[in-house]
Amino acid sequence: MFGKLFCAFSIALMTPAIAQDRSALLDAINLPPGFKISIFAEVTAPRQIEYDAASGIIFIGSRHGHIVSLQDKNKDGISDEKTMLANGLNVPNGVAVKNSTLYVGLQDRIALWSEKIDPNSKRPIQALKTINADLHDNGWHGWRFINFGPDNKLYVTLGAPCNICELTANTGKIIRMDEDGTNWQVVADGVRNSVGFDWHPITGELWFTDNGADRMGDDTPPDELNRVTKAGQHFGFPYLGGKTTKLAGYENKNPPMKITPAEIEFQAHTANLGIEFYNGDMFPAEYKNDAFVAQHGSWNRSTPVGYRIMRVRFDAAGNANGKEVFADGWLVDGEPIGRPVDLEELPDGSLLVSDNHANVIYRISYEN
Numbered sequence: 001m002f003g004k005l006f007c008a009f010s011i012a013l014m015t016p017a018i019a020q021d022r023s024a025l026l027d028a029i030n031l032p033p034g035f036k037i038s039i040f041a042e043v044t045a046p047r048q049i050e051y052d053a054a055s056g057i058i059f060i061g062s063r064h065g066h067i068v069s070l071q072d073k074n075k076d077g078i079s080d081e082k083t084m085l086a087n088g089l090n091v092p093n094g095v096a097v098k099n100s101t102l103y104v105g106l107q108d109r110i111a112l113w114s115e116k117i118d119p120n121s122k123r124p125i126q127a128l129k130t131i132n133a134d135l136h137d138n139g140w141h142g143w144r145f146i147n148f149g150p151d152n153k154l155y156v157t158l159g160a161p162c163n164i165c166e167l168t169a170n171t172g173k174i175i176r177m178d179e180d181g182t183n184w185q186v187v188a189d190g191v192r193n194s195v196g197f198d199w200h201p202i203t204g205e206l207w208f209t210d211n212g213a214d215r216m217g218d219d220t221p222p223d224e225l226n227r228v229t230k231a232g233q234h235f236g237f238p239y240l241g242g243k244t245t246k247l248a249g250y251e252n253k254n255p256p257m258k259i260t261p262a263e264i265e266f267q268a269h270t271a272n273l274g275i276e277f278y279n280g281d282m283f284p285a286e287y288k289n290d291a292f293v294a295q296h297g298s299w300n301r302s303t304p305v306g307y308r309i310m311r312v313r314f315d316a317a318g319n320a321n322g323k324e325v326f327a328d329g330w331l332v333d334g335e336p337i338g339r340p341v342d343l344e345e346l347p348d349g350s351l352l353v354s355d356n357h358a359n360v361i362y363r364i365s366y367e368n
Contacts, residue, residue: 047063292309
């Protein structure tokens with residue numbers, strides 16, 4: 001089914017040259033005082049990260065056909081077991097876990113692994129069971145981000161299959177469905193390309209990133225952080241980017257629906273992907289309930305921007321009230337040495353970050 005041989009493997013010792021290269025990478029990254037970044041695991045082209053509390057397994061999706069699992073059995077902050085679960089899949093970017101079952105968001109479908117998760121097994125995925133095949137199978141923004149919400153529904157991003165265009169019933173949205181793939185419902189409409197969302201720990205509201213359109217210049221339109229207060233809101237695409245920016249080809253068109261503007265505008269082309277609300281106790285108390293956002297970085301801007309992690313501050317009522325750089329240094333003399341993608345908090349309060357350019361999973365921790 002998958003077209004390639006599966007194998008299980010453990011992390012090999014790094015050669016001196018690789019170790020030196022990784023040391024230079026880590027030394028380049030700037031963090032606030034007290035924070036430390038280290039290599040948790042080496043993984044080829046990692047994207048979405050999903051931690052399963054029941055098994056202690058960390059699942060890693062990718063856009064390159066494979067799914068990897070990681071375990072840190074001795075709890076030393078470094079993965080000591082890595083297993084290739086599947087290969088040759090159709091863009092398995094999204095991974096989520098519910099009731100010891102692994103769900104996978106592929107470009108053309110949502111599927112699950114019928115075999116229950118077992119932390120003592122190295123068995124590869126033998127077959128995936130499709131639960132919903134109503135996705136638009138298009139390589140343009142076809143990398144799904146998925147996760148289960150507080151309502152026990154599976155949420156899925158459906159990117160627009162274009163730079164700027166009209167949307168269809170299964171493009172440009174965030175949807176949710178039951179565990180078995182039924183009862184599809186639109187949660188957010190008018191979404192160009194969201195590859196990250198999370199729920200505020202206090203309010204339970206869904207917040208999601210969205211990438212702005214290309215080919216409108218270096219500084220427009222802005223990327224977005226959006227807030228869903230009720231299902232079915234429309235967030236502007238293809239009419240607007242950010243809060244008020246008219247998109248190319250739609251300058252003289254008025255949206256035929258009510259638009260919910262972005263809560264936060266990020267610099268154009270910074271490519272904001274994963275978002276993670278911090279709910280742990282390792283970081284200083286001032287970080288509690290704030291959000292971290294991974295900026296993957298621009299791909300065609302005349303001067304590259306992004307390649308960093310942003311912190312979005314929230315007040316006690318759950319309102320976003322500011323943004324600032326939390327970590328940077330992945331852009332050196334205009335060339336990327338790393339590209340943050342997704343973030344996942346671990347039970348000890350540390351933060352995992354995937355980097356599909358440097359092919360690593362970082363661990364960010366804090367010590368007084």
